[in-house]
Amino acid sequence: MMSLNYANIFLWGFIATVFLTTLMAAGQGLGLSRMSLQYMLGTLFTADRNRAMAIGFTFHFVNGWLFALFYALVFESLGKSNWWLGAMIGLGQGLTVLIALMPILPALHPRMASEHHGPDPTRQLEPPGFMALNYGRQTPLITLFAHVVYGAILGGFYQLAGTAL
Amino acid sequence: MHNMNSESNSPKIGDYGIIGNCRSVALISRTGSIDWLCWPRFDSPSLFGALLDRNIGGRFAIRPTGQYTSTRRYVGDTNVLETTFQTETGIVRLLDLMPVDSEENKRHTLWAAHQILRIIECVEGEVEIEVLCVPRPDYGRKQPRLRYRGALGFYFEDRGNAFILRSEIQLMLSVDHAEVVGRCVLQAGERRRISAVYSAGEPAFIPPLGEFAEHRLQATLRWWEAWAARFTYDGPYREAVMRSALCLKLMSYAPSGAMIAAPTTSLPEKIGGVRNWDYRYCWLRDASLTLQSLFDLGYRQEAEAFMSWLLHASQMSQPELHILYDVHGETHLPEQELDHLDGFAGSRPVRIGNDARKQLQLDIYGEVLDAVYEFVCRGGRLDRATARMLKGFGKTVCQRWQEPDEGIWEIRGERLHHTYSKAMCWVALDRLIKLHEQGHLRIPLELFTHTRAAIRAMIERHGYNESLQSYVSVFDGDDVDASLLLLARYGYADPGAMRIRQTCALIHQRLGRDGLLYRYLAENDGLPPGEGAFGICSFWAVDCKALQGDVAGASELFEHILSYANDLGLLAEEVDPETGTLLGNFPQAFTHVGLIDAALSIARANQGKLREPGAEQTKMTGAKL
DSSP: OOOOOOHHHHHHHHHHHHHHHHHHHHHHHTSSSOOOOOHHHHHTTTTTTHHHHHHHHHHHHHHHHHHHHHHHHHHHHHHHHHHHHHHHHHHHHHHHIIIIIIIHHHHHOBBBOOHHHHHHSSOOOOOOOOGGGGGGHHHHHHHHHHHHHHHHHHHHHHHTTOOOO | BBBBTGGOOOOOOGGEEEOOOOOOOEEEEETTTEEESSSSSSTEEEOOOOOOOTSOOOOOEEEESSSSEEEEEEEESSSEEEEOOOEEEEEEEEEEEEOOOHHHTTSSOOOOSSEEEEEEEEEEEEEEEEEEEOOOOTTTOOOOEEOOOOOOOOOEETTTTTEEEESSSSOOOOOSSOOEEEEEEEEEEEEEEEEEEEEESSSOOOOOHHHHHHHHHHHHOOOOOOOTOOOOOOSSSHHHHHHHHHHHTTTTTTTTTOOOOOBBOOOOOTTEEEEEEEEOSSEEHHHHHHHHHHHTOOOOOHHHHHHHHHHHHTTTTSSSOEEEOOTTTTOOOOEEEEETTOGGOOOOOOOEGGGGGGGTHHHHHHHHHHHHHHHHHHBBBHHHHHHHHHHHHHHHHHTTSSOOOOOTOOOSSSSBBHHHHHHHHHHHHHHHHHHTTTOOOOOOOOHHHHHHHHHHHHHHHHHEEEETTTTOOBBBBOOOOOGGGHHEEEEETTTTHHHHHHHHHHHHHHHEETTEEEOSSOOOSOOSSSSOOHHHHHHHHHHHHHHHOHHHHHHHHHHHHHHSTTTOOOOOOOTTTTTOOESSSSSOOHHHOOOOOHHHHHHHHTTOOOOOOOOOOOOOOOOOO
């Protein structure tokens, strides 16, 4: 029977998500990528940019906690946790997002255009394409790095909290 | 007269027609040969590239085997191209299209992501026709080995991308499996369909022929006719403006709203010359004119999509703007020379990518912010992030306007203080100040107002030559260039002001040739001399005359320039005034934007209206960016 430390999951899930969000935002601010997970999530619910950012931000943090819970389950099932294990899971998550999720996102997202779209004009969200390369050449690197950091924080601090093993 | 062995006779640039689906286009010659096609999108490597190398580029031709003459037209107000071949034994008609339909209709049936449909019909007598399909992916660098898969057609795969050709004419593989060829005799009333599809990294769609293909033709005709029915312009030269709108639509990239400059690369500005550039990207220059043209013709959705792309693309480079972007806003577009290609009519090098991306062109800020201002004046709204970004552009202008730049003509040489660049910096701040005054955003008003005044003072002191009584290309210089025609267009100066009138007169005197205008003459641009008169500059001259109230002169000049369009109403970037030959990349979006804008200016002048920035405040829909 696994015994999860929900307080730690909540705390470190929040901190890891802050780091992930900050790194992705830094990528945008530095002109390396246009990928905004908050915006993409928020526009699932509304076309209003300002509201989308607020909704997306909230949704993104809830996602961050849910994924922290998933990471904790993995740590518990493996019977160990450390920063590099967390980083590896983060890498896997980042790759899944980039390779599997991004190309099919236009089919799932109600406000996202697809590469098959046209000639009807669109003011919808630009499709990310394979590895989200449409949002800038550096996007895959930034996304992977942010997810690796997210996983490393969870793995490292879940271990320190002593809930594993 | 043409015949099937006329491959060695290179077509002229104006010999091509264009079909497309707002993601890619094909250029088709008078002889029924698709000589340029880049799949899956405009700037992908070519699959058929005979346009740039008759031997290794690849082509897809359908035409009579004997001697023939051909005529062309578009089917009504659509982008379905019809080529009619008249032979000694009969007449055949070839329809070429990229099937399109509405997103709603596409949900109900499977669609190929990328398809060309060709339908040939004998309308009189009997005619032997030939089919030749020679795909050469990656700009002719690859020679695929085609396979025949029975009812599934001819096929090859290249790095996960599949090409399929199906035909109602019996075809066969060449000995080396590199070509598909076939011949048949068609009697009057007989009709055959041939279709090619391309799949990028997903299961390919096998294109049905027969009735299914006929339904696709009808759907495509209906879609274009419905699109054309939204055309609201009812002024002079309606037909030419409509064709320009249809052409412009083909150069928009529907998934993002971007507008490319032209669908070709390296069509020469001088036959045999080196001024060969890749235009399959999106220049922010002319953003304002493009936006106004789309709005004024009734294509609000396209205008809003373009505006959305423009602001989205510029997010990555903010608070600075780049010169050009790809259809998704990428700015890393390194220039390469393709040495293995002969080039159009021997014009080498063939280039892909564009190093103009590295240049500083300060006028971009004025053009983008003028477009934003037009958008807002027509009911668009700005969200907080966009407003912050625009303010950032204004601050960049305040910081950088005193720097020399490469200027609007992208001269690959020493940076200079271009008068037009400074004037567009003035326009940028002017539009931001107006947006602030109207409550759409907040800016450091004192800084922007002070800088705007300083720019004007500098232009009037150094950009105007008292002895010539004209504005000049570069500060303290004595040459003029055609960009100065736009000073009145963008509201920097009154079109009737003496300084503007005298500048226009000097530009015509120095740069005019047989009713056309060169963009500049004297400037040392670091390249061997020789290029044509610039299409859009010639239309700017029409606009200038219309703004000054000379409607008759503007109309006469407009008709003269229009006479250089090809038989389909399409224009390239340039025209050789001596021979009337079209030069440069083709068809050129901005030449057609110039045509539309000039016609609209004549229409306004006819009605006694003068254009002012943001004057067309109609249809407040509240579209938000």
